[in-house]
Amino acid sequence: MASEDKITLFTFFRSSASYRVRIALNWKGIDHESIYINLAKGEQHNEEYKSINPSHMVPVLKLADGKSLTQSEAIIEYLDETYPDRPLLPHGPVHRAQVRAIAQFIACDIHPIQNLSVLKHVGGDDMDKRVEWANHWIDRGFQALEKTLAGSAGIYCVGDNITLADIFLVPMVYNAKRFKVDMQKFPIINRINNTLLTLSEFSSASPENQPDCPPEMRQ
Amino acid sequence: MASEDKITLFTFFRSSASYRVRIALNWKGIDHESIYINLAKGEQHNEEYKSINPSHMVPVLKLADGKSLTQSEAIIEYLDETYPDRPLLPHGPVHRAQVRAIAQFIACDIHPIQNLSVLKHVGGDDMDKRVEWANHWIDRGFQALEKTLAGSAGIYCVGDNITLADIFLVPMVYNAKRFKVDMQKFPIINRINNTLLTLSEFSSASPENQPDCPPEMRQ
Incomplete structure (x- = not known):
């Protein structure tokens, strides 16, 4: 298991919430270890992991003192408070609310x-049914998100600085492509995502660049 | 419509996210007007409302200067930053992360x-099917939440002070009861919820105490 004096991320390559925290750790340049929890094999249900996170979910960020944090946005806000360089939230409460609202719209509503x-519950092993369900909800969410970004975006989701909102956008677009959402319909989302993926902090956090990504899934 | 010098909440009596913001406005003692958007009648799809919130959702908090905020947690963090009396987040980044994680587990995962x-998509007009689906996911979420609270709760969700987590708990339990979740299985959640509902800031925000609640739905 993890050494006791280092931050440890419990992660799965394809988990969106893990992907968000991977980007934030890269962005802040925080040295850490990773422990890979294979959700496809059900490792999140192991007794040892359940004692770390009773919700059986990834990510968990285990701090050097042994305390465990859950929920990607809570973890990233913790990192932003404790590693204030390269801030992920703007100054001013209205702008902060605007950034958090985009992140939370993705995290709560898409x-x-x-x-x-949920996909297993809806589609069972029928992959077409899973894709149809996921595509429907992401497409619907992106229609609203595209309109929101039309009012807020500069180079990135809110103005010209990288924020929490951008960290939530990239993993969501990754999922959208996986579920065959037509990204041509969403030019602002698509443009910001492509710009972000030119940055090493974002690209090196992507699922296909993780050690636990099976070779056949690398692009 | 709303007057221009007052905060305005766009709300629907039965919306959990609106319920959270109503509690926070009461907790902070913030004078405001309410505009009622009847989701059951589809008023969230009206052109005028869509221009305020492209996601067609409630709540929206319109500030005195005309700016509109969306997403309940972003709105409540805004209120906590701009009305610092009776804080809703503890001092110390780990405790803040713990509180936010409970709120986000409810907001994102339950x-x-x-x-x-989603209920309409899954169950159509079949109310039994809707209840079965909702009950399944809430019960599953509450099993994890009960374990989390066993490690964090005092009088309230995290220790003995009211936080953001409590504001998210009460509307979730309201929904659980609506979808016939057996609350006897979750003694800590049940106890905290009952304690919170003795406080006027929480009870007066409840769906049945809203002017837009139809008389036949009042308890």
């Missing part, structure tokens, strides 16, 4: 409905 | 899957 456990 | 638009 992503959960196509989470693995 | 609530969205039984949101009205």
Whole structure:
């Protein structure tokens, strides 16, 4: 298991929430270890892991003192508070609310409905049914997100600085492509995502660049 | 419509996310007006409302200067930053992360899957099917939440002070009861919820105490 004096991320290559925290750790340049929890093999249900996170979910960020943090946005806000260089939230409460609202719209209103456990419940082993369900909800969410970004975006989601919102956008677009959402319909989302993926902090956090990504899934 | 010098909440009596913001406005003692958007009648799809929130969702908090904020947690963090009396987040980044994680577990992992638009998609007009689906996901979420609270709770979700986590708990339990979740299985959640509902800031925000609640739905 993890050494006791280092931050440890419990992660799965394809988990959107893990992907967000991977980007934030890269962005802040925080030295850490990774422990890979294979959701496809059900490792999140192991007794040892359940004692770390009773919700059986990734990511978990285990701090050097042994305390464990859950929920990607809570973890990233913790990192932003404790590693203030390269801030992920703007100054000014209205702008902060605007950034958090974009992140939370993705995290609460688009992503959960196509989470693995929901897809299994809806589609069973029928992959076409899973894709149809996920595509429907992401497409619907992106229609609203595109309109929101039309009012807020500069180079990135809110103005010209990288924020929490951008960290949530990239993993969501990754999922959208996986579920065959037509990204041509969403030029602003697509443009910001492509710009972000030119940055090493974002690209090196991507699922296909993780050690636990099976070779056949690398692009 | 709303007057121009007052905060305005766009709300629907039965919306969990609106319920959270109503509690926070009461907790902070913030004078405001309410505009009622009847989700059951589809008023969130009106052109005027869509221009305020492209995601067609409630709540929206319109500030005195005309700016509109969306997403309940982003709105409540805004209120906590701009009205610092009676803080809703503890001092110390680890405790803040713990509080935010409980709120986000409810907002991201339990609530969205039984949101009205998902229920319609899953169950159509079959109310039994809607209840079965919602009950399944809330019960599953509450099993994890009960374990988390066993490690964090005092009088309230995290220790003995009211936090953001408590504001998210009460509307979630309201939904659980609506979808016939057996609350006897979750003694800590049940006890904290009952304690919170003795406080006027929480009870007066409840769906049945809203002017837009139809008389036949009042308890």
